[in-house]
Amino acid sequence: MRKAELIFIPMPGMGHLIPAVAMAKRLVERDEGISITILIVNLQFYLHTPYIQSLESDAAIDKRIRFILLPQLDKPFDTSSRAVVTQMILAYRPIIKQTVEERVIKSDSAGQLAGFVLDLFCTGLIDLANELNVPSYIFFTSGAALLSLMWHFQSLRDYHGVDVTEFQDSNAELDIPGVRYPVPCKVLPTVLLEKDAGAKIVLDHAKRYREAKGIIVNTFMELESHSLNSLSKDADIPPIYPVGPIITLDPQNIRGAGNGSHGNVDSIMRWLDDQPPASVVFLCFGSMGSFSQEQARQIATALERSGHRFLWSLRRAPTADEKVGPPRDYENLDDVLPDGFLDRTAGTGKVIGWAPQVEILSHPAVGSFVSHCGWNSTLESLWSGVPMAAWPMYAEQQLNAFQLVRELGLAAEVRMHYRWDNRKKVSNGLVEAEEIEKAIRKVMDADDAIRSKFKEMSEASRKAMAEGGSSYAWLGRLIEEIFESIYN
Structure with a gap:
């Protein structure tokens, strides 16, 4: 039997690690000759251990997937710097090389090393793959439209001498290959507009994507046909493999991702059990989403x-005295929310901390999802068939919201150009209660156009992953490419 060993190297952070693990599971389920080692960068402020333990004890995880938690580095990193990821990956390179050589290449139990599957921010390890004489594949955890945008901006910079950061604060709209409608500069990813090296770092990654053997994109043809068809016509880029939606559905794995913050999950699910079908607005803003007290009060109002029932995951940013990392749960909600709010809404609403998002979205009581439009959350919402209200915050979420609202008609808009700066803990403006209420009513009350389109795309997402579907076929092509790289 043909055998191949892949090395997965995701970025730290649940938004990257969880889809990487789900992708690994998909590969080993599809072909019994594939085994995978996932190397996990070990940063003190990302507590991966509970999640990894939940996976290792999960009977659904094939023994052909193993996890290696790399040792922590002694060198401190400036986590406020945009270059921290690049510096960290380069610092880990000797450790990764030694680990691969000793525990994979020289191992009798592993198959032949067939390549590295690298996170979109780990392109610095392409050189290591070349040194080991194996191909690199990029696992792009966002959508194809962002990939198109990154390559377009990289071309503008490198081949046309354009300073893309000049688009910051512009009211212009740009024609982007791979995006159906002109894109307002106000919804471009923040990092692409930053003059403090942010844009350079991201576009340098995009340039290195061109060296990869292939780009594995967590999307599906029916969702991003325009972007994927545009990319397929570009002869200067690697093959694109749209294999999504790659999401994690197992409740135990989801709870493990809470890193010990999931003690209240059972009470959340019991509360949902008592609510009528499709009656609850679920508000959740991702693993890094948080709000100021003033903004939280507007949401509460x-x-x-x-008048709708609601389940609200409300979290706060770390204070200056706390370690860098993801948001925390509030200790006393009465200090944050309007006076008497919790008492007045006790019969119809529930405010929580960390949320098992996929479990909640899958519950029949949930009727809509007010989301930051992170790509993982978008795919999870589509899979569950829960229509969205788009409230992007950071990263590429504004572009995702633009796609969902304007291009695809799959979401109501809260405020598409809202931005939250995770480093400075400030936003570009307060979203008033009237805007939030309007979006909630639109997606909950009677917007049949959004619900109809969402139902259609939800069904398409499931068909894409089933045997005979578009993503099923693309995954098969990827697997054949992996084996051809070592047997031909």
């Missing part, structure tokens, strides 16, 4: 005025 909107929820109360809307």
Whole structure:
């Protein structure tokens, strides 16, 4: 039997690690000759251990997937610097090389090393793959439209001498190959507009994507046909493999991702069990989403005025005295929310901390999802068939929201150009209760156009992954490419 060993190297952070693990599971389920080693960068402020333990004890995880938690580095990193990821990956390179050589290449139990599957921010390890004489594949955890945008901006910079950061604060709209409609500069990813090396770092990654053997994109043809067809016509880029939606559905793995913050999950699910079908607005803003107290009060006012039942994952940013890392749960919600809010909404609403998002979205009581439009959350919402209200915050989420609202008609808009700066803990403006309430009513009350389109795309997402579907076929092509790289 043909055998191949792949090395997965995701970025730290659940938004990258969880889809990488789900992708690994998909590969080993599809072909019994594939085994995978996942190397996990070990940063103190990302507590991966509970999640990894939940995976290792999960009977659904094939023994052909193993996890290696790399040792922590002694060198401190400036986590406020845009270059921290690049510096960290380069610092880990000797450790990764030694680990691969000793525990994979020289191992009798592993198959032949067939390549590295690298996170979109780990392109610095392409050189290591070349040194080991194996191909590199990029696992792009966002959508094809962002990939098109990154390559377009990289071309503007490198081949046309354009300073893309000049688009910051511009009211212009840009024609982007791979995006159906002109894109307002106000919804471009923040990092592509930053003059403090942010844009350079991201576009340098995009340039290195061109060296990869292939780009594995967590999307599906029916969702991003325009972007994928545009990319397929570009002879200067590697093959694109749209294999999504790659999401994690197992409740135990989802709870493990809470890193010990999931003690209240059972009470959340029991509360949902008591609610009527499709009656609850679920608000959740990702693993890094948080709000100021003033903004939280506006959300509370909107929820109360809307009259809808709600389940709200409300979290705070770390204080200056706390370690860098993801948001924390509030210790006393009465200090944050309007006076009497919790008492007045006790019969119709529930405010929580960390949320098992996929479990909640899959519950029949949930009727809509107010989301930051992170790509993982978007795919999870589509899979579950829960229509969205788009409230992007950081990274590429504004572009995702633009696609969902304007291009695809799959979401109501809260405020598409809202931005939250995770480093400075400030936003570009307060979203008033009226805007939030309007979006909630639109997606909950009677917008049949959004619900109809969403249902259609939800069904398409499931068909894409089933045997005979578009993503099923692309995954098969990827697997054949992996084996051809070592047997031909």
